[in-house]
Amino acid sequence: MENGYMNKWLKINLSTKEISDFNFPEEILRKFIGGKGIATHFLWNYALKLEKKGINIKDMDALSPENVLVFATGPITGTRSPNSGRHHVMALKSPLTGSIGSGNSGGKWGAKLKFAGYDGIVVAGKANLPTYLTIVNGNAELHDAQEIWGMNSLDTSNWLKEKHELKRAGISCIGPAGENLVPMAVIMNEVHRAVGRTGLGAVMGSKYFKAILVEGDAKPKIAKQADFDDKVKEHVEKLKENGVTGEGLPTYGTAVLVNIINQNGLLPTKNWQTGVNENAELISGETLTDKYLINKHPCWGCVVACGRKSKVEEGPYKLAYTEGPEYESIWALGGSTNINDMGAVVRANHYCDLYGIDPISVGSSIAAAMELNEKGFIPKEDLQGMEVDFGNADAVVELTWMAAFRQGLGYWIGEGSKKMCQHYGAPDLSMEVKGLEMPAYDPRGAKGIGLNYATANRGGCHVTGYTIAAEILGDVDRFTTEGKAELTKIFQDFTSIVNSSVNCLFLTFALGLDEYAEMIGPVTGWDVDTDELLKTGERITNLERMIINKLGFSGKDDTLPKRLLEEKMPEGPSEGQTVDLETMKQEYYELRGWHDGVPSLEKLEELGLTR
Amino acid sequence: MRVYIKVFASLRNKYPEVNDLNPMEMHLDKGISLAELISLLDFKQEEVQIALVNGLKKSLDFKLVEEEAIISLFPPIGGG
Numbered sequence: 073m074e075n076g077y078m079n080k081w082l083k084i085n086l087s088t089k090e091i092s093d094f095n096f097p098e099e100i101l102r103k104f105i106g107g108k109g110i111a112t113h114f115l116w117n118y119a120l121k122l123e124k125k126g127i128n129i130k131d132m133d134a135l136s137p138e139n140v141l142v143f144a145t146g147p148i149t150g151t152r153s154p155n156s157g158r159h160h161v162m163a164l165k166s167p168l169t170g171s172i173g174s175g176n177s178g179g180k181w182g183a184k185l186k187f188a189g190y191d192g193i194v195v196a197g198k199a200n201l202p203t204y205l206t207i208v209n210g211n212a213e214l215h216d217a218q219e220i221w222g223m224n225s226l227d228t229s230n231w232l233k234e235k236h237e238l239k240r241a242g243i244s245c246i247g248p249a250g251e252n253l254v255p256m257a258v259i260m261n262e263v264h265r266a267v268g269r270t271g272l273g274a275v276m277g278s279k280y281f282k283a284i285l286v287e288g289d290a291k292p293k294i295a296k297q298a299d300f301d302d303k304v305k306e307h308v309e310k311l312k313e314n315g316v317t318g319e320g321l322p323t324y325g326t327a328v329l330v331n332i333i334n335q336n337g338l339l340p341t342k343n344w345q346t347g348v349n350e351n352a353e354l355i356s357g358e359t360l361t362d363k364y365l366i367n368k369h370p371c372w373g374c375v376v377a378c379g380r381k382s383k384v385e386e387g388p389y390k391l392a393y394t395e396g397p398e399y400e401s402i403w404a405l406g407g408s409t410n411i412n413d414m415g416a417v418v419r420a421n422h423y424c425d426l427y428g429i430d431p432i433s434v435g436s437s438i439a440a441a442m443e444l445n446e447k448g449f450i451p452k453e454d455l456q457g458m459e460v461d462f463g464n465a466d467a468v469v470e471l472t473w474m475a476a477f478r479q480g481l482g483y484w485i486g487e488g489s490k491k492m493c494q495h496y497g498a499p500d501l502s503m504e505v506k507g508l509e510m511p512a513y514d515p516r517g518a519k520g521i522g523l524n525y526a527t528a529n530r531g532g533c534h535v536t537g538y539t540i541a542a543e544i545l546g547d548v549d550r551f552t553t554e555g556k557a558e559l560t561k562i563f564q565d566f567t568s569i570v571n572s573s574v575n576c577l578f579l580t581f582a583l584g585l586d587e588y589a590e591m592i593g594p595v596t597g598w599d600v601d602t603d604e605l606l607k608t609g610e611r612i613t614n615l616e617r618m619i620i621n622k623l624g625f626s627g628k629d630d631t632l633p634k635r636l637l638e639e640k641m642p643e644g645p646s647e648g649q650t651v652d653l654e655t656m657k658q659e660y661y662e663l664r665g666w667h668d669g670v671p672s673l674e675k676l677e678e679l680g681l682t683r
Numbered sequence: 684m685r686v687y688i689k690v691f692a693s694l695r696n697k698y699p700e701v702n703d704l705n706p707m708e709m710h711l712d713k714g715i716s717l718a719e720l721i722s723l724l725d726f727k728q729e730e731v732q733i734a735l736v737n738g739l740k741k742s743l744d745f746k747l748v749e750e751e752a753i754i755s756l757f758p759p760i761g762g763g
Contacts, residue, residue, distance in 0.1 A: 315732060315759025324692055326762030331691045331703060335755040337738050353703040357762075358695060378762070399762045538763055545733070545761050550740075581761045645738020 076147030106146025157372025184242030247428025295597030338517030404435025
């Protein structure tokens, strides 16, 4: 079939070693597209099946064999449409949050999975010994992974490529953090790209599932090739002409945001005690470019190339080669901890890549530990002589690997800031939503992103609905709450389309819904318009919400840390601000057709989500 | 009127030494607009996408009157 899909999914049961193919009917594909949408559809039905078996998913252990992983691409992935090497991964439950597990990654693995002949993979059960999967030209096989269990992402990747004599294969794997079941472990691919959030690496680890190698020569077939080719050309031109995608991101990477966010006074510093970082310049994109950059490193099929190849030339954190760091990693490891030492950030980020741990969650949790220590909550014996203080670069570098290996205080850092701050008796110092550490924008300085953090299904996340594009980088008033409900809803539903297509969210700096309809239409052969797409995005957001409702989350969980609701920003351009969340939230629920965080029956009927 | 100018990202191609920790001090006539300042700095208007005065976004017709104001200028940038 010529519809952009490979029209084949793989299902593996690691407990029984059964491998089988399946596919989704076209009407379901049109309702959920692919990627995040189709994975959410699968997880909803899977949740219903578990319930029929008498398993209450609210009480289910995220690290039990009953949890399931879904690796998904979409119709756009692996085509000549720009920036389409990405893939999405989901789990019914995140070990970090107890909410849904979800993450999206760059690299080439998504495209390579399609070249290997599959749109996606479902991984269920638990192996009795470490196992990995290869899919080469439609042939899927499970292998013994005992020899690579314990290896970091670089060694794993090299070993697999050599063993199977496939030097250009796509390798997705976990590092030691995933094996050690650290709840903030990531799934890495191409060594330096991550499915970063909600601890999906620990779900892989719990299944004794180390890696997936994909390679092949198949190509997705396009329904209307000539129309598609025209649009690809147009879209590439738009991306090159756009100031953000054509110049800002390629030249400085995502780290270009450090200075502008700090100049606006919303760069969370000292575990969100302030939004002003006096030395942000030292960890900025400009500094990274001047002193640490080797070259750009684009993902597969990317015309933007925000990825960085970097090095640390001298000093204690000297490093010949790594990739990144991204804006979020720089902020979490260097800004929130107030170390402002780029060499240390590059080194700590390198550990995150090698050992497979989420830099946002680990950096935020280290910063939380620093505030816990500052306020005297951590007993001396737990510090084991370490100076866990704001500004101590060595502590950040050490605690990063210690979290991956569950060493010393690293144990609690790896458990995430929520559990750690509860353990040390100061839960209000944990800067997370639904257990997921928030990223690098203090919503006291941009109210819409606060509503997005509060309502994002996977927890405190920016890329569910990136209102910063409008509030800081665009012309929307950042301090008002007015209109932020609608802004957040549109950003969230549009993002669901991007993550289901699957391609890169950064395209949306230059391409809008019209262009997405122009891409998805010719690829699939469907006559889609922007209204249908937005409705599809809304359907995906709502179905994901129905899953988290089943996992026990509702309106009470759509909230923000007390600090952001009650403590006024102490200084800088956002001084005096708090987040009036309740007003925005009620308006948002009304727009969504939700009651207390739960979709109404009318809304579900409208979206075709009732049975 | 004394003000401090900070330029970022590609705007530093023209002023490589100017940054957050090393702002450029300028003495300007009160009431000068951001657009005029941008010309004075030898930038094209379209090169500057975002202008902040003391951390608050202002349109290019905004007139500078405050002593010691910090003006932060950015080209089109984004990330996430």
